[in-house]
Amino acid sequence: MPRTGIYPGTFDPITVGHMDIIKRALKVVDKLIIGVALDSGKAPVFDLKTRGKLVREDIKQLGTAASRIEVRTFSGLLVKFAEENGARLIIRGLRAVSDFEYEFQMACMNDRLNPGIETVFLTASEDTHFISSRFVKQIARLDGDISSFVSPNVAKHLKAHFRKKS
Numbered sequence: 001m002p003r004t005g006i007y008p009g010t011f012d013p014i015t016v017g018h019m020d021i022i023k024r025a026l027k028v029v030d031k032l033i034i035g036v037a038l039d040s041g042k043a044p045v046f047d048l049k050t051r052g053k054l055v056r057e058d059i060k061q062l063g064t065a066a067s068r069i070e071v072r073t074f075s076g077l078l079v080k081f082a083e084e085n086g087a088r089l090i091i092r093g094l095r096a097v098s099d100f101e102y103e104f105q106m107a108c109m110n111d112r113l114n115p116g117i118e119t120v121f122l123t124a125s126e127d128t129h130f131i132s133s134r135f136v137k138q139i140a141r142l143d144g145d146i147s148s149f150v151s152p153n154v155a156k157h158l159k160a161h162f163r164k165k166s
């Protein structure tokens with residue numbers, strides 16, 4: 001049976017840090033579903049449809065490996081989304097000690113909601129572990145250079161977004 005994993009997130013927007021985890025995840029699962037979440041407790045800059053579109057466009061960089069990935073948007077509980085998609089693995093990237101508490105809590109809550117689904121943590125690579133979507137957006141808003149944090153396509157969308165706002 002193919003091993004299906006879900007990599008969930010807000011992806012507002014997708015960064016090279018997310019891409020690094022996606023590449024690593026493909027080494028441990030046969031099929032990867034990237035779940036772009038509506039309900040993440042954040043107030044995203046991009047709407048759900050745009051966030052999904054940007055992820056779809058970025059994964060094209062992966063060439064043939066992209067055929068093992070599906071990008072889906074979802075609302076409601078992550079464990080429900082995983083169940084509906086026949087996934088028993090939730091993949092999350094761990095960057096620093098500061099991520100640990102939040103990730104640990106989320107993994108335990110999800111485990112209580114559905115003990116049949118395991119959360120697997122993949123360590124972020126040392127050249128991307130400091131990246132955060134929040135800072136990328138702040139730098140873009142202040143007209144800084146975000147080219148080493150996101151793809152040219154995402155950079156273009158962020159710039160257009162903040163140009164419209166100013």
Ligand code: COA
Pocket residue numbers: 008009010011012015016017018020021037039040041042076077078079093094095105106107109110124125128129130131132133134135
């Ligand atoms: N390298 C660099 N940066 C990374 C990274 C990596 N490998 N992985 C994540 N990040 C960054 C992101 O840029 C983002 O930065 P920000 O906090 O500045 O925005 C941050 O780490 C985390 O974002 P993301 O990976 O998109 O996840 P999230 O924490 O926003 O997602 C959900 C949370 C969607 C998984 C969670 O809210 C959820 O499951 N929602 C559904 C509802 C539900 O089931 N709730 C109950 C949960 S117990």
